[in-house]
Structures are given as C-alpha cells and as structure tokens.
Amino acid sequence: MKVIACVDLDYFYAQCEEVLNPSIKDKPVIVCMLSGRGEEGGAVATCNYVARKYGVKSGMAIARAKKLLKGVEAYFIPAKLELYDEISRRVMEIMKKYADSFEEVSVDEAFLDITKLCGGDFELGKELMKKMKEEIFEKERLTCSVGISFSKVIAKIASGLNKPNGLVVVKPEDLEKVIWVLPVDEIPGIGPKTKEVLNTLGIYTIGDLAKANILTLIRVFGKKVATYLKLAANGEDKEEVKPAEKAKQYSRMVTLKENTLSVKEILPYLEMLCKELSEDLKLNNKLAKGIGLAAILEDLSVISKSKTLDQPTNDFNKIFSTAKALLPDLITRSRKLFRRISVRAYNLVDISSLESLERFANQSR
DNA sequence: TCGCCCTCCTC
DNA sequence: CCATGTGAGGGCGA
Secondary structure: OOOEEEEEEOOHHHHHHHHHOHHHOOOOEEEEEEOOOOOOOEEEEEEOHHHHHOOOOOOOEHHHHHHHOOOOOOEEEEOOHHHHHHHHHHHHHHHHOOOOEEEEEEOOEEEEEOOOOOOOOHHHHHHHHHHHHHHHHHHHOOOEEEEEEOOHHHHHHHHOOOOOOOEEEOOHHHHHHHHOOOEHHHOOOOOHHHHHHHHHOOOOEHHHHHOOOHHHHHHHHOHHHHHHHHHHHOOOOOOOOOOOOOOOEEEEEEEEEEEEOOHHHHHHHHHHHHHHHHHHHHHOOEEEEEEEEEEEEOOOOEEEEEEEEEEEEOOHHHHHHHHHHHHHHHHHHOOOOEEEEEEEEEEEEEHHHHHHHHHHHHHHO
C-alpha cells in the first residue's frame, strides 16, 4: 500500500508577510489583490487566522474586509507574488528531500510519495513528515499542514482536518470514522453546484457518496465525473505522485478602470494583455494555435470567443490582431458593459519540437 | 474537432 | 453595494 503526503503551507501569502515582519503576527493580516479601481478596489487573496476570527475570507471584497475590521489595528498588504514564488521555490526544495517522488500542485501545495522512505509504515511516515515540518520551520519560519494517507485524495482531505500547523494520518481502517462523516464538498472538485445536486439526491456525507448507486451518479453527472466521485469517496483514486505537467494554456486578465463597451477604451488593455501573453509564450518556448478573448460583464457573467489560427504563433502583432478581430462580436453580443477582459493562448506547441521538425523537413529536401 | 459555457481551484 | 487573477477540465451543440 502506498503512503502519500499532501503538504499545504498555511495561509501562505499572509504567513510570508508575517515572516517578513513578525511584529504584525498578532494583528489581522490581509493580503490584497488590487484591481486599480479606487483605493480599495480588489479582493482578499488570503489572510491570517486572526483576520479570519473577524469573518474575513479569501475572495472577499477588500472594502468589506475593511468594514469587518473597522476600528481594529489591521494590516492590508498588496500581494508580492514574485516574493511568494521565491519563498515557495525554497520550501519545495526542502520538501523534495523527504519524498520518493514529488508533485508541486501550486505555489503552496505539494504531494509527496513517501512509501519507500517510510517502508510503507504510516507511523514512520508521520515521523518523517514531522521532521520535514521542523526543517521548513527552522529554515523559513513557515508552518504547514500535512495529511498522510494511502491515496492522494484522502491525503489532501486529511491535510485540511487540523489547520493550521496540522499533521493528520488517515489509515485505511480510519476511512469510515474520519472521512465518511465529512460533508461531500470536502472532496476536491466538489464545489457549491455539485454539492447542491448531490444533496437533492439525499447524498450529504462522503460516506453517503461512497455507498451511492453508481448508475444514478452516472445519469446525473456523466460517466467521468461519477466515476471520480465514487472512487474519491472510497479513497481509491489510483493517481500517481508525479511531476506536474506543463501548462496547457496561458491567460492574462485585467479589470478595466471603468465598465465600458467602447472599443477605443478597451483596446489599450487588450494590447497590454497580448503583449504580456506574447512574453509568457516566448519565456516558455511555446507557440499557440488558438487565441481566445473573454469579457467579464458588470454582473460578473462571462462571454467568450476564440479562434484557431492557421499557423501557431507567439508574435505580439499576430496575437493582438487576432484578439482585436474577436472583440467586435463580443461587444455586439453583450447587453451589459464589460468589467474585466482576458486573453488566452491555448493549443500550445513546443518550439523545440517544431524546430526539430523543420530540421527534418530541410534535410529531406 | 471547434467553439462556447460551466464548474472548480486556491491564494 | 462590492466582487483578483490563473489554469484545468467537462458537457454539448454544430
């Protein structure tokens, strides 16, 4: 049986800020993504547990967080994404030493297959992860929450059971007692919509889901999702811990200074996004065969339009002219003003593989 | 297969 | 009366 750990750095951005300035630790710390709309336009990226006591949450409008913290000494800090990336990179290097195989999921989360390192013994696995937590804290002053179990999905759920600074082991014999009692939306991939549908089927806990009729699930969710749900609830996902695959798309998004439907006002934003996207592609040695444009409207609904190109490209002018050509149709279709706009590059191909193809073509001539 | 929409994922 | 930014993946109609 495998032994897999899921490691989640606690309230990551905000904890980085605490490390940077330990004197703020006992006060609410809120890391903000600013939109440029006025002083407080934007959302909460994450916040420390002191702020959470006041009801502040990820995704919340900054203005609302400020209301909740009125009269309280609190620290609202604009996100320093490059700094968090750098800290994350260093922590990941430490974690790798404690794993047979390693999978970085995001800036603050990773899976570790530790089966061989602990000889398949959950208790030894726990000791190993305890050591790793200590080293991360010694070197970076950061805490994390770790879940250990026999599959990725259960390790992930376990990591959330004792936050922050937790270390939870779920052995196979603990599955029913510890996991099946939890609500279904503790399973990654089950959000508000899926939970609502499951509830109408009388399925409330992960245990309910584990025992649910697979044919009913297939009828409601389709085969792919139904199979995942059923396996996940039983902790039987066969997912390997392996290096993350390369991105399949890149996108850039911006909030407009003011809601508008005017091409003239939108174009400068579009140009900037296409410029950034072109840079992203070049940095990663990629060409895109597809370019997409999406508008987020006043009511936060989304409309989009995309186009497949004849030739894959990373050229700014080509990307910009394609995006520009998609814009009028979006504007015509929209009955509401645009609030945000995004450009996406997809159907990516490696430049290196393309070059070897060209060499091959040239040689054969 | 393409294009569009929906759902979810965190921070 | 306010709601960021990035990316994955599925369903579905044409």
